[in-house]
Amino acid sequence: MTKFGIEFVPREAYWKIMYYVIQAERGGFSNLWVTDHFNNRNVYATLAAASIYTNQITLGPGVTNPFMVNPVFTAQGVATLDELAPGRVVLGIGAGDKTTLDTVGVEMRKPLTAVQESVAIIRGMLDGESVSFQGDVFKTAGAKFLFKTRRIPVYVGAQGPKMLALAGRIGDGVLINACNQKDVELAVKSVKEGINEAGRKLEEVDIAVYTAFSVHQDIKKATKAAVPPVSFIVAGCPPEILERHGINVEKAS
Amino acid sequence: MVDLVDESRRQALLEKLVDFVLATKNDEKMPSTLARSLLHFWQQDRLMSKQGLAVLLEAGVRLEPEKTLSALSELNLKDLEVKIKEDLPQ
Numbered sequence: 001m002t003k004f005g006i007e008f009v010p011r012e013a014y015w016k017i018m019y020y021v022i023q024a025e026r027g028g029f030s031n032l033w034v035t036d037h038f039n040n041r042n043v044y045a046t047l048a049a050a051s052i053y054t055n056q057i058t059l060g061p062g063v064t065n066p067f068m069v070n071p072v073f074t075a076q077g078v079a080t081l082d083e084l085a086p087g088r089v090v091l092g093i094g095a096g097d098k099t100t101l102d103t104v105g106v107e108m109r110k111p112l113t114a115v116q117e118s119v120a121i122i123r124g125m126l127d128g129e130s131v132s133f134q135g136d137v138f139k140t141a142g143a144k145f146l147f148k149t150r151r152i153p154v155y156v157g158a159q160g161p162k163m164l165a166l167a168g169r170i171g172d173g174v175l176i177n178a179c180n181q182k183d184v185e186l187a188v189k190s191v192k193e194g195i196n197e198a199g200r201k202l203e204e205v206d207i208a209v210y211t212a213f214s215v216h217q218d219i220k221k222a223t224k225a226a227v228p229p230v231s232f233i234v235a236g237c238p239p240e241i242l243e244r245h246g247i248n249v250e251k252a253s
Numbered sequence: 254m255v256d257l258v259d260e261s262r263r264q265a266l267l268e269k270l271v272d273f274v275l276a277t278k279n280d281e282k283m284p285s286t287l288a289r290s291l292l293h294f295w296q297q298d299r300l301m302s303k304q305g306l307a308v309l310l311e312a313g314v315r316l317e318p319e320k321t322l323s324a325l326s327e328l329n330l331k332d333l334e335v336k337i338k339e340d341l342p343q
Binding site for chain 1: 289
């Protein structure tokens with residue numbers, strides 16, 4: 001069955017976001033995602049408030065990344081959230097966007113490996129293990145929680161074909177960041193390739209697609225409002241997607 | 254003060270207040286206790302109750318006093334408009 005989710009960018013005061021969060025649950029949305037960017041309100045503080053003002057909706061960061069937030073802290077964040085909203089928490093994690101990482105001088109090193117290793121560390125910690133991990137990007141030496149936790153579904157945020165395939169291989173779900181129908185079709189194909197590579201079944205992976213709408217009675221105002229998020233999305237798009245739409249890669253970056 | 258709003262105009266007043274309270278740029282004027290009260294009544298779906306509308310009206314007056322007075326004037330809620338004007342700091 002198709003479900004609908006909604007994403008919040010916590011740029012507004014918390015009480016405004018919560019007003020719309022309550023409205024979203026009342027309106028029947030199944031999932032609530034909150035973006036994770038340093039220049040907006042904190043994702044976990046926002047989600048904690050959302051967990052208190054809702055009763056049913058599934059919620060989680062959509063998406064965080066392992067470069068800005070070490071995976072052990074991401075695991076801690078979602079585990080704590082799961083105490084506030086038991087059984088309603090999901091984790092969205094991707095490679096992050098280059099624009100934001102560049103702003104704070106954080107290198108996006110080996111994004112595929114970083115996401116894959118992060119998911120392994122996060123799952124291990126949520127499973128209550130003492131995680132000793134020697135990866136190419138992340139290393140832990142007996143990282144373990146001092147409180148009880150449980151497994152939380154992990155959605156891999158992806159745009160490029162390799163990350164999409166990784167999402168198919170390891171994700172409980174995938175958050176496809178694509179608005180164009182052709183992009184979505186190709187993205188789903190890549191996810192399925194990953195699913196097949198891992199010998200998994202299609203129904204094991206929840207496929208979700210992020211799409212954006214700008215709504216206003218006045219088309220000029222709707223278009224104007226769309227410019228900042230579209231610019232942001234384009235700046236973070238993999239080159240193959242930009243080329244597919246005839247967008248100059250150099251200008252986009 | 255909400256007693257000065259007859260039931261037939263409550264919905265219209267609520268819609269106007271919600272619109273500009275949510276669109277305000279004066280977030281810093283919203284006391285945290287008032288924000289929590291507003292969300293409490295909204296969560297309970299009781300913003301239309303007397304207590305809920307009172308909270309919303311207070312938010313309107315604090316965050317957007319001119320727009321609040323203008324909304325009251327548009328809805329012909331003269332008594333309430335006068336009362337709020339009296340209470341506003343000069």
